[in-house]
Amino acid sequence: MTAILESTLICPVCAARHPQLMPTDACQYYFECPACGTLLKPRAGACCVFCSYGTVPCPPRQTGEACGDGE
Numbered sequence: 001m002t003a004i005l006e007s008t009l010i011c012p013v014c015a016a017r018h019p020q021l022m023p024t025d026a027c028q029y030y031f032e033c034p035a036c037g038t039l040l041k042p043r044a045g046a047c048c049v050f051c052s053y054g055t056v057p058c059p060p061r062q063t064g065e066a067c068g069d070g071e
Contacts, residue, residue: 003062007054013038022050024059027067 009018009031016035022028027048031040043052047067050058060067 001063003059004056005059007050007056007058009033009040009049009053010055011036011038011040012053020050020054022054022056022058027058027060 003024005022005024007020007022009020010016011018011033014033014036016033018031018034020031028050029042029048031049031053032038033040040049040053042048046052047061048058050056051061056062058067
């Protein structure tokens with residue numbers, strides 16, 4: 001299965017949408033919203049900001065591989 005590499009991060013504070021390319025070799029733990037400056041961090045139980053705030057989960061989650069949360 002080929003992973004989708006673009007996800008749109010949606011800021012929980014200002015609802016701004018930011019299309020981003022996801023890294024394939026590491027989880028992204030932080031993202032600063034360009035619109036309001038909020039530093040997004042993974043929610044409890046999520047491995048990265050894409051799994052927490054993205055429209056598409058990170059590539060490891062999509063392909064069923066181990067992710068940064070120890071699964």
